Amino acid sequence: MSIRAKYLFIVSMDVEPSKESLFNEVYDEEHVPSLMKVPGVLSVTRTTAQPLTMSLGGELREMIAEGEPKHTAIYEIESPDVLVSDAWADAVEAGRWPDEVRPFTSNRRHVLRKVTTATG
Numbered sequence: 001m002s003i004r005a006k007y008l009f010i011v012s013m014d015v016e017p018s019k020e021s022l023f024n025e026v027y028d029e030e031h032v033p034s035l036m037k038v039p040g041v042l043s044v045t046r047t048t049a050q051p052l053t054m055s056l057g058g059e060l061r062e063m064i065a066e067g068e069p070k071h072t073a074i075y076e077i078e079s080p081d082v083l084v085s086d087a088w089a090d091a092v093e094a095g096r097w098p099d100e101v102r103p104f105t106s107n108r109r110h111v112l113r114k115v116t117t118a119t120g
Contacts, residue, residue, distance in 0.1 A: 003115055005042045005076030009083060012069035012109040019104040022096075027073070030095035035075065038091050040082035045074045069107045080112060 015023040032044045049070050052063040082088055092098075 003076060005078060006115055007077045007080060007082075008113040008115060009075040009077050010072060010109075010111045010113065011075070012072040012107075012111075013105040014069045014107040015071065015101070016104040016106075019101065023071070023101055023104070026096050026101050027071075031097045031101075032073075034091040034094045035088070038082060038085065038087040040078040040085070041088075042076040042078065044076075047072045047074070067107070069109060083112070 027046065032046070035041055036044060049065070049068055049072075052065075053060055054063060055061075077083070
């Protein structure tokens with residue numbers, strides 16, 4: 001992922017297991033396409049948490065991020081103003097997301113990061 005934006009808006013959450021398929025369908029086919037139409041949104045990358053073993057201090061260590069949400073979306077945006085625009089407000093309430101998916105999410109986190117260095 002080569003970052004080209006000045007800001008990253010990172011949204012993480014869990015979803016009830018019985019709604020996992022619907023969550024992925026709506027996120028990929030409705031939610032992301034709707035948000036990509038918002039002026040100032042440059043890209044969206046979805047990720048899911050994975051088990052992690054890494055070398056640290058000369059040892060292999062299993063790193064457990066307890067309490068971390070399973071799903072994360074990383075939005076590259078031009079400015080924090082994008083998140084308070086009318087276009088953003090309309091997009092986050094469009095489609096099936098607000099009524100059929102959002103109520104089944106939990107452990108939600110919203111973080112805004114300013115990009116200070118990007119290489120790639």
